[in-house]
Amino acid sequence: xxxxxxxxxxxxxxxxxxxxxxxxxxxxxxxxxxxxxxxxxxxxxxxxxxxxxxxxxxxxxxxxxxxxxxxxxxxxxxxxxxxxxxxxxxxxxxxxxxxxxxxxxxxxxxxxxxxxxxxxxxxxxxxxxxxxxxxxxxxxxxxxxxxxxxxxxxxxxxxxx
Numbered sequence: 001x002x003x004x005x006x007x008x009x010x011x012x013x014x015x016x017x018x019x020x021x022x023x024x025x026x027x028x029x030x031x032x033x034x035x036x037x038x039x040x041x042x043x044x045x046x047x048x049x050x051x052x053x054x055x056x057x058x059x060x061x062x063x064x065x066x067x068x069x070x071x072x073x074x075x076x077x078x079x080x081x082x083x084x085x086x087x088x089x090x091x092x093x094x095x096x097x098x099x100x101x102x103x104x105x106x107x108x109x110x111x112x113x114x115x116x117x118x119x120x121x122x123x124x125x126x127x128x129x130x131x132x133x134x135x136x137x138x139x140x141x142x143x144x145x146x147x148x149x150x151x152x153x154x155x156x157x158x159x160x161x
Contacts, residue, residue, distance in 0.1 A: 068106060
């Protein structure tokens with residue numbers, strides 16, 4: 001493979017990663033949704049559940065901050081490997097593998113948060129929360145289409161914890 005072909009492969013891989021191509025799965029609403037009165041009332045959250053959700057969110061946020069930084073560092077390392085004056089495909093592959101691992105650790109932590117939230121909620125609350133989340137996503141998608149913006153294909157909501 002020529003140097004330029006390899007560079008374009010790396011650039012393409014970065015492009016896919018930057019667009020947020022990820023596996024679809026259950027999602028949580030962004031932010032501290034359990035503190036929103038309408039959401040808390042609709043789900044029937046009690047004070048103890050709200051405290052538990054706050055605790056697991058804070059615990060997870062501390063971990064995710066470090067994991068997000070690791071992903072950004074790995075992205076930078078891959079960019080540096082792709083832009084090097086003397087291009088080394090092995091270094092680019094290693095940097096890409098490191099980026100994949102960093103992203104996997106971040107997604108694993110997001111999934112762990114999802115599991116912890118599910119443990120706090122009853123089955124009925126979980127089903128209602130998922131329904132509310134899907135409805136919000138549908139509304140946002142519709143708003144984008146009405147505004148003339150192109151919808152983002154298979155792009156999950158960015159979570160802020």
